[in-house]
Amino acid sequence: MTDAVHPRILKALRAEVSPFLAMDVMAAARDRLEAGGRVMRMEIGEPGFPPPRLAVEAAQRMLAEGGTIGYTDALGLPQLRRRIARHYKDAYGLTVAPSRVAVTIGSSGGFILLFQALFDPGDRVAITMPAYPPYRNTLKALGITPVEIPTRESTRWALTAEQVEEEHAREPLKGVLVMSPGNPTGTVIDAATFRPLAETCRRLGIHLISDEIYHGLTYDGVTAQTALAFSDEAMVVNSFSKYYGMTGWRIGWLILPEDLVRPIERLAQNFFISAPMLSQVAALAAFDATDELEERRAAYARNRARLIDALPAMGLDHFAPPDGAFYLYCDVGRLTNDSLAFARAMLAETGVAATPGVDFDPQQGGRYLRFSFAGAEADVEDAITTLGAWLKQR
Ligand SMILES: Cc1ncc(COP(=O)(O)O)c(C=O)c1O
Incomplete structure (x- = not known):
């Protein structure tokens, strides 16, 4: 969606607030899904489970x-x-x-x-x-x-x-x-x-x-x-x-x-x-709902362990293993210094969605991607396989 506002509409300075780019990537992933495409969702910042x-x-x-x-x-x-x-x-x-x-x-x-x-x-x-x-x-x-x-x-x-x-x-x-x-x-x-x-x-x-x-x-x-x-x-x-x-x-x-x-x-x-x-x-x-919530945490923990294990094997070995949340912030500077373009290409060519670092860090974020492991274990597994094959060709 464009951020331009019709010039006839008078707006306050606050209307110039920046977009939250992660949400824009989510929208692109949703468009792909609606068009019948597959998306392995590693851009989402929310639990991939129903409420307790x-x-x-x-x-x-x-x-x-x-x-x-x-x-x-x-x-x-x-x-x-x-x-x-x-x-x-x-x-x-x-x-x-x-x-x-x-x-x-x-x-x-x-x-x-x-x-x-x-x-x-x-x-x-x-x-x-x-x-x-x-x-x-x-x-x-x-x-x-x-x-x-x-x-x-x-x-x-x-x-x-x-x-x-x-x-x-x-x-x-x-x-x-x-x-x-x-x-x-x-x-x-x-x-x-x-x-x-x-x-x-x-x-x-x-x-x-x-x-x-x-x-x-x-x-x-x-x-x-x-x-x-x-x-x-x-x-x-x-x-x-x-x-x-x-x-x-x-x-x-x-x-x-x-x-x-x-x-x-x-x-x-x-x-x-x-x-x-x-x-x-x-x-x-x-x-x-502690029992149910702890089961979910265990699923995130399995996703986390899989990523920590698999990313280095595909050459993405530059990250601090996360202690918590459901994100892994990876330095992909070896591959790009334009993480937004890279995330878009990755989504278009592989169906793996991740969030570009520029949103989080306007200075260094061009060389970072955030992978979310809040989603389904099958998605994480498929993303690892797909991404591994894609990165080999680059
Ligand atoms: C660090 C952090 N703070 C706050 C929020 C906002 O969450 P909510 O308004 O749903 O409580 C988020 C959402 O992703 C977040 O990651």
């Missing part, structure tokens, strides 16, 4: 009972907020008051609330490069300046306290946004890196935002640390989209310092009124 059975049943029950599906409190159903708070005790051994939980419209809705509550236009917020592209695009659309700090495969893509301190000394930062496990890299920020990062932010008066949307999806015995373990002042963003496999239900959550709760509530009341009630009821039930 218990979540679907809870929603069905609610529909069958025929009660009102209306607005909820702006910060979410009290029982869901309580259950999310309990999750911090169960998963991390941390006490979080339910009053600090805000239920949002996906984590995407959470980011919009948080950015507006914390930052004014012109404020500088550090993000990593590579990073999830909507961070940069959303901050920019709100008039906030994303400061993209390059991270490296050699340090497992982590942003360090030193980098933050250095950038802050150059020109003050108002916020730092990190993710662990990361998208597109799948790497986890270890405690030895996270603790000093959180302490530095606190000392310098910089807001620390931690995107923990891939928590629960880690492999090989790695666990992801929550920023709350290192700072009471950190703001956590999470969601039912990834581990819980509920992307389309659009439910996320924030854990906030007490004094940010009311400002977020006021913004949420005005922007969204509430997150969808039916989805909140389903999300609550998803907390009980």
